Every structure is written in structure tokens, then in C-alpha cells.
Amino acid sequence: MIIVLKEHPDQKQLDNLVSWLESMDLSIQFSKGEHTTIMGLIGDTTVVDTDLLNALDIVEGVRRIQEPYKKANRKFHPDDTVVHIAEDIDIGGGHFQIIAGPCSVESEEQVTAIAEAIKATGTKLYRGGAFKPRTSPYSFQGLRTTGIRMLEKAKEATGLPIVTEIMDISHLDLFENVDVIQVGARNMQNFELLKELGHQPKPVLLKRGLSSTLKEWLMSAEYVMAGGNDKIILCERGIRTFETATRNTLDLSAVPMLKKKTHLPVIVDPSHATGIAALVEPMALAATACGADGLMIEVHNNPEKALCDGAQSLRPEQFARLVEEVNALRPFAYGQQAGV
Amino acid sequence: MIIVLKEHPDQKQLDNLVSWLESMDLSIQFSKGEHTTIMGLIGDTTVVDTDLLNALDIVEGVRRIQEPYKKANRKFHPDDTVVHIAEDIDIGGGHFQIIAGPCSVESEEQVTAIAEAIKATGTKLYRGGAFKPRTSPYSFQGLRTTGIRMLEKAKEATGLPIVTEIMDISHLDLFENVDVIQVGARNMQNFELLKELGHQPKPVLLKRGLSSTLKEWLMSAEYVMAGGNDKIILCERGIRTFETATRNTLDLSAVPMLKKKTHLPVIVDPSHATGIAALVEPMALAATACGADGLMIEVHNNPEKALCDGAQSLRPEQFARLVEEVNALRPFAYGQQAGV
């Protein structure tokens, strides 16, 4: 971290600053120029509050050199993390997976029927929503515990591991037979939940918050990893911008950018990002092309009667075509072509 | 709600749509034009998913006429809500309150010293952070239970009711002696927490989410109110935009806009919004001028050593001046001048 001092800083304030920094076990290297003095901080600067430094009368500016995340940082862990979910099912490090299923679990018949349709395409991971975060208290809130039971039955019937969202720490016991615990966009900075998930062994699928920077997202991953669980799958699902033609703005540049910053696998959810079924296939192809490690796709056998988010769900036959097209494109994706 | 149909809609799909809408107890009024047919839905349309309707092949567009919130809606509750906090301490309906204190509770001495300084200005509500949501797992996370105990002591010493933030449902028991429970920006859509707070009697100070629309914010208030608790204070604290000169962009137009939409009191937190101590006073005056029902201000007796957010904290003497200036301006604020 670098601190640039204003010209002629008050010596007493400077001494205070130095002693405060040293109390955090940082060593300081001064570099005096004609008009400006620069302080270089050496040591673990993740603990330093840059806003606070910026507020000091004697400080002109501050710049962090090191990223504030460590365990998620590719610099300290150059190899891709491969998250192992079940026998023969890995994500990351060249392993590509599609996760598909209905936004909401609605009935045993529905859940099992869609699971079978999805399995038929060669897809290996099943998702379905039991706890549903809805903007309105008057909207369907999910079947909750009953929904989890239905997902377990679909898993028994098809053998597909299941992915489902958690909304509160107190529900964790219900997730015993769940294979991947999803943290939704609205809970990306529910730090108490993240800490708890760091102390259990299941993989965590961490969706990006609606207005989260890549840095904040990686810091949330760091919360889980700091607890000891490094099985994290990042999922880009669109960010909030001024554009209203699509529900959110899918930020695909985040995929190659994250690949530079972190070793964790990155997947993309074009269904929630766009909110429009007709855009799911083109954006799934684009996500695959720029190097995503997988996709999360909403599939429903009767989108017009779906209890939530039917607008963006594919019918099973549309999903089957998407899987085929994605598979055909994959050898030509970024990093996959020969000689790259 | 109005549904505009495409020209020549498929009759079978239209019948499906009609029967689905009727199954939700809505009655439908058709209006056929030359090229377009319009369906007007009568009844409680808060349950209808507009995204889903928009996705149907036969639908050209959908428009909600009624706001999706009811209990928070000024239309159905024209009088200002006055939230009663303690004897002689109300917010809303002409009652203006300043809430002040340190971002983080750090020690018993600090907490009590600041509380006394704040009380000396005539300020009646004390805030301090015990549970701290921090972007980094390596930053100070607050004194937690110990911090709550220190706040209780400051309350005993000064008589000032206390406001502090909750981060998880499981901590609710610790808030027994807290007077106002704060829900932070990152938890504005923690729906499980909101539901729980609807089933307890303490006032809730609900901060706006970093990228929440006014509608979403009011829907979150509606979650609490739907449970039976209508003692809600809304707190604008800045939104996330492209501008980086200030930490967030304080959206003061939200104050008069909310006053039209809802009967709930609205206060403003210029400290977190700007992140810069020098901007707190001008923005506190502006918030007061446009009709806010109160302010939330960070005050610290030693900002340079604050464990978090010192950058935006006022010193007690700066805060005292702010209180004086706000009080002097109040008679000239929107809605306060004679004849308005």
C-alpha cells in the first residue's frame, strides 16, 4: 500500500500516523520527492482501512497494491481449483458442467419429470428452488421444507446431485442431502451466513450480488474460504444498470477477468441475467465462448404455469437443443482451440 | 393491471390465460380496438407475476396500475405514521429526530463518552454498531455481544434510547434492551430476517439497499408490515452509481418522492452516503431542507483511531455545530414555511 502525503505535512500528525501503522505490524519505507513524500507500507495491509487514511489531513491519496483477498487470489494459488461434487462430476480446471432445473419446486410430479428430461440431455446436475427470495411478501415463497423433500426424491429417482438455495443459517440442517448449497444474489453479503458455510464441507455456489464489484464478490468468497471451505463456484447472473430492456445486464467480461484474478471456477446463469427465454440460448453460447466453466439454466415443463420466473424458462426440448449447441461450440471456446 | 394483447392472438392460449387469471380471483374486462385488444384485470393484482405475462406469446405488454405494496402505501393510509420510540421521542408526522453515535462500539469509555457528548447537544437517540457487516473477513467485525452490553451501559448512564444493527435472526434475543432495531443496506432483502422482525414489537430502522429502487425498498417494508409490525423508519443512505468521488450517491429526491408514495417516516444518513466527513454537514442541511423526518450521523471522539469508517465521522464539536445549524434551518424546510 502506498500513502502519498500532502506537501509540508504536520510533523505531529505524521508521527501519529507512523506509530498507528507500526502498531499494525507494518513497516514503512519513505521516499521524499521535491514536493511529495510517499510512504510504502510493507506487511499485511489487508487490515488497513483506506477510507480512514484518505480522511487524514496530511494525506493526499492512498493506493492499495495488493488485492485484499488472499485465499481466493490466483497470485497465491496459480492452479485452477477443481470443485468435486460427486463421482465423475467436477467443475473448473477444464471440467464444464451445466446445472439445470426449475426456478421453483412446485410438485413431486413436476420435479421428477423435469429431472428426467434434463438427465436425458446428458446434464449431470439438477437445480430447483425450495426457498425462494421474492421481492413481494405476497408472492409465492417456495415450498420450503417440502420442496427440499421433493428434490431429494428427484435425486433418488434420477441419481442427479442437487443444487438449491439457502436463505438463512437456521435452515442448514435441512440441506443434509443437498449436494451444492447456493447463495443467492441478495445474500452475497450476508456475512453471518457466509461464515457459517465456511465451517461445513459442502460446495457453495456463490451468485454475484446485483451491484457487487468483482472485488466485493471475491471478498465474499474469501469469507467462506477463511472458515476452511474452498469449494466455491462463482456464478455471474447479471448486474443492475440503467438498461431496462433486459432484467439485468449480463457482465460476461467478468468471466475472463475473474479467471485472471482467481483460481475458482466461474459459471454463468443467462436465465436470471436476461429474464427472457429467447435470450438464454445466445447468451449461453456467448458465456461458453468466453471461457465459463459451466452454465446454470432454468428449465420448466410448463413455463406459462410456473409459479415464478416462467418468463425466462426454457421448455425441455429447447433446453436439449441448447445443450447440443453448447457442446458443439465448446471446442472452439476461448482457451480450447489448439495452440492456445 | 392492464394486459395488451398482440394482434390476432391464438384463441386457445388466450383461453388458458383467462382461466389462469380467473383462478387467482381476478375479473377481466376486455376492450377490443381495431388492432389491439386490452385486458383490464380487476381484483388483487399484487399476486400476478408481470414478467411471466410479458413472456407469453400472445402478450404485447403489461402495465401494473396499482402499486404492489398495500400496507406501506399512502393511498390506503393517507396520514403520516408516527413511530413512537420512547416517552417524548417520536419520528414522523412532524416529529424530527437526529440519531447519532459511533459506527463501531469499541470500549465502554468510548461509548459512554460519545453518548454524553451527543446528549449535550439535545440529541435524543444514540446509535452504535456492535455487529458490523464488513466487506472483508479480515476487517474488525464488531464487539458483537459485548458491544450490545456496552450500549446498554451507555443507555443506563445517559437515558438515551439505543439504535443498533442486527445481522442475523439468531441474534434477536440479544436485542432485548435495544430500542430501535436497524436493518442494514446489505440485509434490505434478507427476507427471512424481515419476516421475523414483523413478528416482534420494536421499531425497525430499514436502510435502503445499495442498488434498491424505491419500490423494492417499500416492498421490504411491506414484508415487516405484513407480519404485523408497522413501526418502520426508512433511511436513505446513498445508492451505488458510476460516480466514485463520493462513496455512494445520496439520492435526496427519494425523500419527497417517498413522502408521496408512503406514510412511513423517512430519515437520511449523510455519513455513510458520502463517506467523507466534510460533506456530512452540507448534506445534513440539504436532507433537512427537502423534508426528511430525521438524520443519522456518525460521531466519534477520535476519528483517526476509529476501528471502522473514521473517514466519515464528525468530532463531537463538529456534530454540535451541525445540530445547531440543522435546528436553525428547520423552520425553512420544505413544508414548514408558513402558508405551505
Next chain:
Amino acid sequence: MIIVLKEHPDQKQLDNLVSWLESMDLSIQFSKGEHTTIMGLIGDTTVVDTDLLNALDIVEGVRRIQEPYKKANRKFHPDDTVVHIAEDIDIGGGHFQIIAGPCSVESEEQVTAIAEAIKATGTKLYRGGAFKPRTSPYSFQGLRTTGIRMLEKAKEATGLPIVTEIMDISHLDLFENVDVIQVGARNMQNFELLKELGHQPKPVLLKRGLSSTLKEWLMSAEYVMAGGNDKIILCERGIRTFETATRNTLDLSAVPMLKKKTHLPVIVDPSHATGIAALVEPMALAATACGADGLMIEVHNNPEKALCDGAQSLRPEQFARLVEEVNALRPFAYGQQAGV
């Protein structure tokens, strides 16, 4: 257009509204419900100011049914527009083109050398900046007239048609030998310039504004088309959001969304969007995968000495690889796979 009236509207105001609407040659169809009256406007509603209607005391809400653009609207022009640039060089309707070259024209040697390198890859269109819109008045402003001359020489030497940006109407005469006139993001709503470009015959490459919605962008295309020139190529180049990891946020969902809304060709500029050379290739592949009609790529033979935007320029050998990879992926892009 639909106008929803408030309950019990003032009859005199309603009469005023009706006569005003009729003065714009609109016919009105009333539909009275229990609590609400809906007015359907029939005729050319592109002239109606919805903000004004929304402001009337008797109006509850307004919804536009028809898009406000006509000539750019796919609804009235279902077939893809193919923009013809030169013999054997078309864009749109299945014709895919890469446009490449340096951000800034710097010297005759540079311009011709890069043009030859680009031609060697099979690329058919050359771009280079002569007039440069720079945030700072102290940054290099482009070689201007001299730069245009250098581009003309490169065209003579290689036969590649040239694309370059116009910054003011008064420069139009200088563009006589230019093949495609580019309108930059900052001028997307320079309406006087757009009008003028509608009255000349050269194709216009219209970049999206930094914070323009798809609707505004299409309205800007409509300005040019209203003048009689329908040879417009839309170019997505990233929008401004809160995310700072990339210079802008590339909005690739805009590609398939625009394809639904308009018949005009859509290309993508991953260089300006990301501002980072290492992201250009993955995002070029993604843009191709989701159905873009072409790409615009910055290439420089010595990026480290480029007078502007070297940060995002590819070296000729990197560009050659990108072209190869894009070509290999194209048969698997959206809409290209057999049976789609």
C-alpha cells in the same frame, strides 16, 4: 398508447386532454371499469410526450404500446438490412465483417504497416482514428486532416475501405474518400450531426452512448434514417456501470435483443468495451457466439508506444490468431448451427 385515468377525473380537464389528443390526429377509445377508466390512443403516437401525460392531475399512468421508432423497427421491416460497403463487402443478413486498425493514426509508416498486417489476415475493413475525442484537452487530439490523408494512402496501398470517426459536421467534406463514417459514443446524441448524416449517402457506424438505452440508441439511428440514409451499422462498445474492473461493461445481451427489435446489423467492439488487451479475444469470441454481425478490433504494431489506448490494442500476431479463432467458431454461433 394507453392512458389510465385516476378515479373520478375532473370532467373539464378530461375534455381538455381529449381535445389536445385529437388535435394530434389521434382517435381515442374509452373503456370504463369499476374504478378505472382506460383511454386507448389510436394513430401515430410517436409524437406524444408521455412525461407530459404522466404529469396531468387526472392521469394515473401511461404506457406506450408501439415502439417510438419506425424506420429502424423490425416490426415494419422484417428482413435483415444488409449494408453494402464496397464490392464483396457487406455487413448484416449473414454477412460478417471484422473492422480493425489503430485507435489513432500516428504516421504514414504506421498506418500502412498495420493496414498490410490486417489485410494479410483476410480482414476487409480498415479503421483508424484521425479525429480523436479525448477527455483531456491536454491529450493527443489526433492528426485530424493529416490523419485522414494518411488513411487515404493506406487505402490506396492496400485497397482496404476505411472507417473513421467524425466529430463535427463542419468536417464532413474531409470524409470524401472515407467509406464508413463512424459516430462515436459521445456523439450518439449529437442530433445536429445525425441529421446531417441522414442527408448524405455513406454508411454510418453508430456506436452506443456510454449510458444509452437500446431505445435511445435506436432513436438515434432513426434520426439518420429519417433523413433518408438507412445504411446504419450499430456498434455495441460497453456501457458505464459501477464496475471498475473493466473500463466499461460490455452488454452482449444487447446483440440478440437488438436483433429482435431492429433489422439493422449489430457489431461489437471488445477493445473499447474492456480497455484490456487480454480480454479482447475472449469477448470477441463471445460476441461472435451470440450472433453479432461483425467485430471492431484495435490493432497496433507497437502498443506500448501508441499515442492513445495502447492498453487495449492487440499486436498484429495476436490479431491474426483472433481472426482464426473467430472464423473457426463462427459455424457454431447462435443461429448458424444446422437445424436452427
Next chain:
Amino acid sequence: MIIVLKEHPDQKQLDNLVSWLESMDLSIQFSKGEHTTIMGLIGDTTVVDTDLLNALDIVEGVRRIQEPYKKANRKFHPDDTVVHIAEDIDIGGGHFQIIAGPCSVESEEQVTAIAEAIKATGTKLYRGGAFKPRTSPYSFQGLRTTGIRMLEKAKEATGLPIVTEIMDISHLDLFENVDVIQVGARNMQNFELLKELGHQPKPVLLKRGLSSTLKEWLMSAEYVMAGGNDKIILCERGIRTFETATRNTLDLSAVPMLKKKTHLPVIVDPSHATGIAALVEPMALAATACGADGLMIEVHNNPEKALCDGAQSLRPEQFARLVEEVNALRPFAYGQQAGV
């Protein structure tokens, strides 16, 4: 400017960098730490492209210490600029002015009637739109030359100096009798226009772009000032965010923030910012409270028949009340109270 190098930088690339920087007349001060080397650049770094530096293989990060604007910078010009418009009419440095009038000039009667109503309130500056930047080519584009003539007549009749918007350099001759030339939000980065306005003597009212940072805005002011004209009035008019309840989000924190960064006067336009007449008065009071040097307010004698933006116009009697309330509040605004 500070450049942080990566560990073990390639010596040849470092030599290249050094010689390139020296070729720009910068001297370099090295500071070698354990793992990191820092280069401090001394000299006029406004010419250095930080994006380019960031792109170099050997560079870890770059930080600009000096602001890239000079003439607009308060650091080099500590006293407030007072823009003199006419006898007894100044803005800035304690001089507060309200500028009012119709969005669009529509007829001689209208223009003069509104001017008289405005003059009656004690307001000293009249604005009216002759050239209108409209999103749609089918919307009213202003009376243009005829409109300018009507404004001149209103000026003759009332003596009020006039403020009106320019849309293209080629119209400059028409502005001979205009007192303040307005540059609209969409032209804030029309650099050719800004340069030209720097070479003429009239004051320029520079509106903030829809998605412009404070830094970009000041750089646009710098374009005008670099030409020799330092009579610039900045006008905050709302920025584009995700929030749609108001037309734009009025960024009032920009007022005190700009006051720290620049010596130029800053006024606020609550009419365009909110787009809603009912919000104009509260936001005008808020703008005054946080220290703005003036206001720009839309006034129309018949808002419901205004040819543009009637939705946000005040009637003359509403405006008269606003003026009274603003005047009453002014002594209590930021920086105005005794002892500040």
C-alpha cells in the same frame, strides 16, 4: 504520478519505459522496496495515459497524484470565480442567482408573458429553449432561429439577460445577443464545440453529462478554459442510475464536492433532474441548503400545453412561492450561518 512495478521487472522493458517517460520531460524518482519498486514521476503528468501504463507487462499499478485539470482546479486558484453576466448580475463567490423560464420557446406572447412573470419575482436571468435536443426525430425540435429572435424580444421587453442552449458550432453567430450560452448534458463531451466556446467571450453554462463523473465534467470545463474563457458555470442536472422513480438521480453531494475541487460556481437544475413538478420545490430548497450558487427552474404559463417537458414545469405562482422560500432559507444554508 506513481507507477508500481511488478517484482523482478524485465530490465529491457523497464529501460524502454524510462526513456519513453523521459521523452515527455518527466523526471523519475525510484524507490526500491523488498518486493516492489515504485517510480515517482515528477513534471507535468497530465499528458501521461494511465491506461497505457497499466497495460504494460512490468507494471503492477498506477496512481495519479495530481488532478488532470489545472485551470479549473481550486488548488491552483483558491478564490471563488465570480462570473459576471450583466450589471449587478454575478454568479459565484457568494452571489446567488435563479435562472428561470420555459423549456421551449413557443410563441412571442408566451415568451414575453413568462419573462414578465419571472421578473416580477425579482429573478434576474431568463432562460428559454430555441434549439431543443430531443431523443426522437419526430418530437418538436424547437423554433430554432425564430426562437432566438423571440428571446431577444423578451429581453428587450423586460431587460432580463437571456440564457439559451447551443447545439452546434455553426449556430454560434445566432447567439450574438444571448448573454449566457448553455451547453446541454448531451454535448458535455462535444469537444469541438467546447474548444470553440473557449475562443469567444460569453459565459458558458455547462451542464453535467448524463453519466459523467465530476472529473470528466471538470475536464470539459478545462477544454473551454484552455481556450482562454474562464467564465464557466457548472450545472448539476441529475445523473442516470438504475432508479426510475425520478427521471434522473439528482446528485446534490456533487455541490459541496465540486466546491472543494474547483473555484467555478455550481448551480442546480431540479426540474430536469427529477422530471416531476412536485419535486422541484423540495429539491430547490435542498440545493440551496447544501451551498449551490444558484438554481435553474422551468416555468411555464400553461404546463399542460407545453411542447416539451411540461411535466416538470412550475406555473408562475408556484415559482413565485419557490423564490420566496428559497430566499427565506438562504441565510441558513451551508456556509451562510454566522460563525461558519
